[in-house]
Amino acid sequence: MADPVIYLDHQATTPCDPEVVGAMAPWWSEQFANPASRGHRPGLLAAAAVEQARERIAAGLGVPTSAVVFTSGATEANNLALKGLAEAELQAGGARRHLITLASEHRAVLDPLRYLSRHGFSLTELPVQPSGLVDLERLQAALRPDTLLVSAMAANNEIGVLQPIEAIARLCRERGIRFHCDAAQAVGHIPLQPAALGIDLLSVSGHKLYGPKGIGVLLVAEGVHLAPQLHGGAQEQGLRAGTLPVPLIVGLARALELALADREARATRLAALRDRLWQRLNALDGVHRNGADAPRLAHNLNVWIEGVDGNQLQRALRQVVAVSGGSACSSGQPSHVLQALGLTRRQAAAALRFGLGRGTTASEIEAAADAVAAAVQDLRRA
Numbered sequence: 001m002a003d004p005v006i007y008l009d010h011q012a013t014t015p016c017d018p019e020v021v022g023a024m025a026p027w028w029s030e031q032f033a034n035p036a037s038r039g040h041r042p043g044l045l046a047a048a049a050v051e052q053a054r055e056r057i058a059a060g061l062g063v064p065t066s067a068v069v070f071t072s073g074a075t076e077a078n079n080l081a082l083k084g085l086a087e088a089e090l091q092a093g094g095a096r097r098h099l100i101t102l103a104s105e106h107r108a109v110l111d112p113l114r115y116l117s118r119h120g121f122s123l124t125e126l127p128v129q130p131s132g133l134v135d136l137e138r139l140q141a142a143l144r145p146d147t148l149l150v151s152a153m154a155a156n157n158e159i160g161v162l163q164p165i166e167a168i169a170r171l172c173r174e175r176g177i178r179f180h181c182d183a184a185q186a187v188g189h190i191p192l193q194p195a196a197l198g199i200d201l202l203s204v205s206g207h208k209l210y211g212p213k214g215i216g217v218l219l220v221a222e223g224v225h226l227a228p229q230l231h232g233g234a235q236e237q238g239l240r241a242g243t244l245p246v247p248l249i250v251g252l253a254r255a256l257e258l259a260l261a262d263r264e265a266r267a268t269r270l271a272a273l274r275d276r277l278w279q280r281l282n283a284l285d286g287v288h289r290n291g292a293d294a295p296r297l298a299h300n301l302n303v304w305i306e307g308v309d310g311n312q313l314q315r316a317l318r319q320v321v322a323v324s325g326g327s328a329c330s331s332g333q334p335s336h337v338l339q340a341l342g343l344t345r346r347q348a349a350a351a352l353r354f355g356l357g358r359g360t361t362a363s364e365i366e367a368a369a370d371a372v373a374a375a376v377q378d379l380r381r382a
């Protein structure tokens with residue numbers, strides 16, 4: 001049998017933890033009732049499971065249970081936050097029409113905001129510094145009396161850098177501007193207490209924290225009004241219609257607990273492995289770390305490599321290491337994030353993102369470094 005591929009793409013997705021799979025198990029076929037069926041006992045049991053999961057998620061993130069709105073993932077949470085806030089402003093007869101985000105955001109933020117910019121809102125996409133971080137003075141200068149919202153991610157999905165979200169939240173709060181934070185890559189990986197930071201809207205994804213795919217959360221702070229983006233039922237305080245996926249919700253709650261429990265130890269261990277990987281790659285010459293000077297996730301390393309063609313490099317590694325050139329959601333195109341740091345399209349195309357995870361071992365890191373070194377040497381010789 002061929003050697004298994006070394007999985008270093010944990011920012012695309014993580015494996016669902018076996019304990020999470022176990023927690024979900026009874027809710028598929030044994031206790032399968034609809035939690036909205038309040039007229040019978042199985043339905044009430046399902047509803048209780050949902051509410052218990054909501055309480056556990058709220059406790060883990062330090063918010064009231066009423067803040068937790070279940071969605072199908074961070075993409076939907078972002079859409080609900082951004083389009084929901086804009087539409088609520090229109091419905092309330094408000095005059096704020098200006099939106100701000102960063103050029104290095106995920107497509108799940110950029111695309112809904114660009115959609116809004118085609119429907120009566122104006123959008124500022126702020127450039128980021130070569131480190132990948134926002135320039136706070138530049139952000140401050142971009143704020144206008146009619147700015148409705150700033151959206152900035154906590155941790156970047158490609159280069160792992162951590163934006164100064166506390167400072168951004170403060171700038172927004174002082175001016176009555178809403179702050180949305182896409183925390184899909186951050187929750188369960190870095191300490192994050194959205195209510196204490198003054199974040200109005202925060203998006204979470206289950207499958208980035210060793211939970212199931214197809215479930216996420218939008219945290220909505222008290223007093224923030226959103227227009228629903230899905231119509232067809234009164235679930236989730238009327239904000240998100242649709243039958244609640246009980247197994248996924250139960251799984252998300254367990255995954256979050258597990259991720260919060262081992263977060264610190266995992267980050268310490270993975271930072272050491274990540275640094276070792278960088279040491280090995282840096283020895284190859286002509287390997288550059290993207291987002292080098294910024295605070296970052298412990299499990300991320302992103303590099304671009306001189307003298308190789310990105311596609312050929314990916315092809316050479318494919319059988320041995322699962323890594324990606326960038327976001328899983330914009331495959332094929334040179335990364336807009338790396339171009340926002342100032343890389344050319346060609347440089348961005350020769351990038352590799354390593355996302356380490358809970359199961360990553362030291363011997364896997366050595367084997368991955370060996371594979372990259374061999375591929376780079378071959379390609380450079382050719």
Ligand SMILES: Cc1ncc(COP(=O)(O)O)c(C=O)c1O
Nearest residue numbers: 073074075106108157182184205
């Ligand atoms: C920063 C960021 N936001 C949003 C998403 C989308 O999350 P989901 O797959 O839960 O819709 C991702 C996933 O790649 C992400 O990395």
